[in-house]
Amino acid sequence: xxxxxxxxxxxxxxxxxxxxxxxxAGKFPASLPLPDxxxxxxxxxxxxxxxxxxxxxxxxIYAVDPRTGEGNILVPGQVGRVAVGxxxxxxxxxxxxxxxxxGTAFVYEGSTGVEVASFQLxxxxxxxxxxxxxxxxxxxxxxxxxxxxxxxxLGPGGKLVPNATIETIPLSGEYEHVxxxxxxxxxxxxxxxxxxxxxxxxxxxxxxDPLTGIATLIDLGGASVSAGDGLLRxxxxxxxxxxxxxxxxxxxxxxxxxxxVVEDSITSPLFDIPTAITRFGSALYVVNARFxxxxxxxxxxxxxxxxxx
Numbered sequence: 098x099x100x101x102x103x104x105x106x107x108x109x110x111x112x113x114x115x116x117x118x119x120x121x122a123g124k125f126p127a128s129l130p131l132p133d134x135x136x137x138x139x140x141x142x143x144x145x146x147x148x149x150x151x152x153x154x155x156x157x158i159y160a161v162d163p164r165t166g167e168g169n170i171l172v173p174g175q176v177g178r179v180a181v182g183x184x185x186x187x188x189x190x191x192x193x194x195x196x197x198x199x200g201t202a203f204v205y206e207g208s209t210g211v212e213v214a215s216f217q218l219x220x221x222x223x224x225x226x227x228x229x230x231x232x233x234x235x236x237x238x239x240x241x242x243x244x245x246x247x248x249x250x251l252g253p254g255g256k257l258v259p260n261a262t263i264e265t266i267p268l269s270g271e272y273e274h275v276x277x278x279x280x281x282x283x284x285x286x287x288x289x290x291x292x293x294x295x296x297x298x299x300x301x302x303x304x305x306d307p308l309t310g311i312a313t314l315i316d317l318g319g320a321s322v323s324a325g326d327g328l329l330r331x332x333x334x335x336x337x338x339x340x341x342x343x344x345x346x347x348x349x350x351x352x353x354x355x356x357x358v359v360e361d362s363i364t365s366p367l368f369d370i371p372t373a374i375t376r377f378g379s380a381l382y383v384v385n386a387r388f389x390x391x392x393x394x395x396x397x398x399x400x401x402x403x404x405x406x
Contacts, residue, residue: 125402139228182238385401
C-alpha cells in the first residue's frame with residue numbers, strides 16, 4: 098500500500114469537528130476518537146462501559162470508554178492480520194472477529210485482549226470474511242466473495258469446542274450471488290433459529306435458515322438497503338447501516354421475518370461512511386470507515402454517537 102498524504106488543514110478540520118461534537122444528552126461525547134491511521138470497520142459493545150473497534154490495517158482491537166472517549170489498544174496488531182466485523186458474547190466475555198481477506202476468525206478475551214483461538218474458516222479464493230454474529234450455540238460468519246456462511250460451534254456458556262470443525266453452509270433458495278460485494282452484515286433472531294443478512298450490492302435482506310443455508314427474501318415493500326453493511330437487531334427493530342449513503346435505516350420487522358417496513362432514517366453531519374453499529378445505553382454508535390479518504394498514518398478516525406429511534 099502506498100501512503101498518500103493530504104494537506105494538514107484537512108486533519109485539523111476533522112479534529113476540530115470531533116472536538117466540538119458534544120452529545121445533546123450532555124455528558125456523553127458525540128465523537129469518540131480512534132488512533133490515527135486505524136482503518137476501522139467493525140464495532141461492538143462489551144461488558145460495562147466499553148466499545149471495541151477493530152483495525153483493517155493489522156487486526157488490532159481498540160477499547161474505548163463511551164462516557165469519556167478515553168481508550169487503549171487492547172489487542173496489538175500483527176502483520177498479516179485484518180479485523181473487520183466484530184461480535185461480543187457476554188457469557189464468555191469473548192470478542193469474535195471476522196478476518197476479511199485472510200479467511201480467518203479470531204477470538205480474544207474482552208478484558209485482557211489475550212488471544213483465545215484462531216480458526217481458518219475457508220481456503221476459498223477470493224474470500225472476504227466480513228461479519229459475525231454469535232448465537233446460543235454457534236458463531237456465524239458471512240463471506241462477501243463466496244455464497245456461503247461459516248459456522249463455528251460453541252459449547253455451553255459460549256465456551257469454545259476443542260478441535261471444533263468449521264462448517265461451510267452454502268447459501269441457496271432466493272439468495273443471489275453477483276459481481277461485487279454480496280452478503281455483508283449478519284444478525285440473528287432472539288432464539289437463533291433464523292439469521293438475517295444484508296446483500297450490499299442488491300440492496301436486499303434475507304432470512305436464512307442456519308442449518309440449511311436456504312435464504313428467503315424479506316419483503317421491504319420495494320425499499321432498498323443498497324450499500325447495506327452492519328446490522329443491529331433489537332426486538333422487532335432492525336438497524337441497517339448504509340455505508341456510502343451515510344444513513345442508518347430503521348426497519349420494523351414482522352415477527353416471522355417475512356417482511357419489514359422502513360420507518361425512519363438516521364443520519365448525522367459527523368457520518369463519514371459508517372460501516373458498523375452497536376448500542377451503549379440509550380444511544381447508537383457507528384464507526385466511520387472513511388473509505389473515500391486516502392489512508393495515511395496520521396488520518397483521523399472516530400466513532401459517532403447518535404440517538405436511537
